[in-house]
Amino acid sequence: MLVRFFVIFLLCFALLRPDVSAAPAQEFVVVVHKDRQLGAVTAHDVRRMFLGKISKWPDGQRVLPVYNTKDGAHKGFSRSLLNKSAAQLKTYWRKRLFSGQSMMPYMADNSAEVVAYLTEHPNAISYLPLDAVVEPLKPLSVGK
Amino acid sequence: MKKIQLFVLTLLFLLLATPLLAFDLAESLQIHGFVSQGYMSSSNNNFLTESRSGSYEFTDLGLNLNWMALDNLRLGGQAFYRNLGNYSEDNITLDWALVDYQPSDWLGVRLGKVKMPLGLYNETRDSDFLQPMIFLPQSIYDESRRDTNLAYIGGGLYGNLPVGSWGDIDYHVFTGESTYPDDSILTQSTNNSISESIRKNKTNPLLPDSFESSERKSDGLYGGAIVFNSAAHDLRLGFSLFRSKNNVYVNGSSTPLMENTVKRKFVFSLEYLWRDWMFVSEYGETDRKTSQAGKVTMDGPSQSWYVMLSYAPFERWTFTVLYDEFYRLKYDRDGSTKPQSPSYTAWRKDLGGAIRYEINDDWVLKAEYHYIDGSAMQLNVVNPDKAYPDRYWSYFAAKLSYSF
Numbered sequence: 001m002l003v004r005f006f007v008i009f010l011l012c013f014a015l016l017r018p019d020v021s022a023a024p025a026q027e028f029v030v031v032v033h034k035d036r037q038l039g040a041v042t043a044h045d046v047r048r049m050f051l052g053k054i055s056k057w058p059d060g061q062r063v064l065p066v067y068n069t070k071d072g073a074h075k076g077f078s079r080s081l082l083n084k085s086a087a088q089l090k091t092y093w094r095k096r097l098f099s100g101q102s103m104m105p106y107m108a109d110n111s112a113e114v115v116a117y118l119t120e121h122p123n124a125i126s127y128l129p130l131d132a133v134v135e136p137l138k139p140l141s142v143g144k
Numbered sequence: 145m146k147k148i149q150l151f152v153l154t155l156l157f158l159l160l161a162t163p164l165l166a167f168d169l170a171e172s173l174q175i176h177g178f179v180s181q182g183y184m185s186s187s188n189n190n191f192l193t194e195s196r197s198g199s200y201e202f203t204d205l206g207l208n209l210n211w212m213a214l215d216n217l218r219l220g221g222q223a224f225y226r227n228l229g230n231y232s233e234d235n236i237t238l239d240w241a242l243v244d245y246q247p248s249d250w251l252g253v254r255l256g257k258v259k260m261p262l263g264l265y266n267e268t269r270d271s272d273f274l275q276p277m278i279f280l281p282q283s284i285y286d287e288s289r290r291d292t293n294l295a296y297i298g299g300g301l302y303g304n305l306p307v308g309s310w311g312d313i314d315y316h317v318f319t320g321e322s323t324y325p326d327d328s329i330l331t332q333s334t335n336n337s338i339s340e341s342i343r344k345n346k347t348n349p350l351l352p353d354s355f356e357s358s359e360r361k362s363d364g365l366y367g368g369a370i371v372f373n374s375a376a377h378d379l380r381l382g383f384s385l386f387r388s389k390n391n392v393y394v395n396g397s398s399t400p401l402m403e404n405t406v407k408r409k410f411v412f413s414l415e416y417l418w419r420d421w422m423f424v425s426e427y428g429e430t431d432r433k434t435s436q437a438g439k440v441t442m443d444g445p446s447q448s449w450y451v452m453l454s455y456a457p458f459e460r461w462t463f464t465v466l467y468d469e470f471y472r473l474k475y476d477r478d479g480s481t482k483p484q485s486p487s488y489t490a491w492r493k494d495l496g497g498a499i500r501y502e503i504n505d506d507w508v509l510k511a512e513y514h515y516i517d518g519s520a521m522q523l524n525v526v527n528p529d530k531a532y533p534d535r536y537w538s539y540f541a542a543k544l545s546y547s548f
Contacts (some may be wrong), residue, residue, distance in 0.1 A: 054316075086459070088417060095274050100242055100244075102218075
């Protein structure tokens with residue numbers, strides 16, 4: 001019996017090719033709409049915003065975190081700011097969704113979509129590669 | 145056959161519907177769901193279903209709807225279907241359904257049928273495709289008691305509190321009632337116990353002459369959970385606790401024949417994520433008292449703990465090992481207070497290994513193997529052909545899941 005299960009495990013390995021990505025993570029900046037006035041924001045505050053634990057801006061508007069999941073900057077953002085791999089981050093949100101704790105945040109397909117969404121929603125927050133930040137967005141200064 | 149047809153039709157519907165519906169029907173309305181089909185096979189003992197002969201009766205299906213009615217007000221619910229052999233609700237049930245009002249980050253209110261916070265994973269136990277293994281560690285997340293501990297019907301307060309540079313704390317306190325479906329393993333076990341007592345009874349006038357039906361009613365449930373989330377590392381430390389009482393009424397009587405009190409059920413939890421590694425350990429005890437027809441049949445705490453280590457060396461692959469122990473009575477680990485039964489009915493020690501492969505963002509394939517010493521935790525119910533289940537046994541499970 002044990003041998004049979006071991007063979008099945010090996011077959012799973014052989015048949016399903018792992019998706020190995022060796023591409024280095026791109027640098028990123030956290031961005032908000034240029035009209036959003038903010039004082040000092042710590043990395044921990046930003047982390048809690050992206051994890052749905054801070055839901056209001058100081059002016060009372062709802063925080064809308066926007067994930068730029070298909071951009072090269074996503075892995076670096078997830079790892080360095082949220083302390084999670086991209087897979088762990090996806091699991092985090094799906095657990096909240098399927099257990100009834102929250103809705104899913106907006107998942108953009110690319111940086112252009114992030115810019116469009118934040119232009120239309122000044123209460124949103126996202127992240128972009130350094131060279132993708134354009135008007136009306138501005139980088140958010142994140143302290144330790 | 146009917147179940148398989150239902151599953152295939154549902155799967156086809158989901159596959160066809162996904163590209164047609166955007167599922168973010170508006171920014172305030174979302175529809176999501178999942179479907180899983182598994183296979184389970186075991187040696188020596190059945191586990192949860194007739195697994196010794198191999199079983200495909202291992203299907204889960206969920207569909208949820210969330211509507212952000214106002215900035216602070218959310219309404220949502222999830223329909224759930226499970227087929228797990230003879231000991232599951234082979235129909236569609238409401239997994240959770242709630243009104244969630246959150247005026248601030250530190251205080252929110254949930255009313256309705258709400259997932260119960262117990263350990264780190266009870267609230268997500270129906271979405272096994274999100275866990276490293278198909279089955280959560282059974283000592284803490286006993287699948288035979290899933291229906292009882294899954295959710296409360298009542299109200300709860302929750303929130304998130306920052307604690308300076310240390311991190312933040314999630315809390316959730318609640319009060320309400322539990323649910324007890326008629327076809328659960330727990331109900332079957334209770335009915336077997338009552339029937340056996342009636343059959344052997346000679347002198348106890350509190351026992352009826354025959355057994356026709358039973359009904360278990362909740363008589364109070366309250367509890368809470370706190371989880372500390374570290375700012376510096378992806379570390380979570382949790383503590384959860386609940387107390388509950390329920391009575392079992394037999395043959396339509398208005399006087400309970402059984403009284404069950406969970407004096408204290410608690411779980412300490414630790415989860416640490418470091419790069420591609422995840423380490424989890426939880427320790428719990430359930431101090432309960434059960435009396436049947438005026439006689440105490442169980443009084444004392446059970447003991448549960450496990451350690452689990454997962455490693456994801458590639459983006460889509462996760463490998464997990466688990467060691468999990470359960471003792472029916474903390475102060476009688478070798479079963480000496482129940483000499484009429486084999487000693488190994490007092491414990492369950494589980495060594496398991498699992499592989500999880502994310503085929504793409506929507507599909508997940510998992511396989512796992514467990515080798516087990518001991519037959520505690522209702523194993524006799526699914527092995528009615530044996531006087532006592534075997535001491536050493538094993539099971540293999542594989543599951544393919546799709547979620548959107």
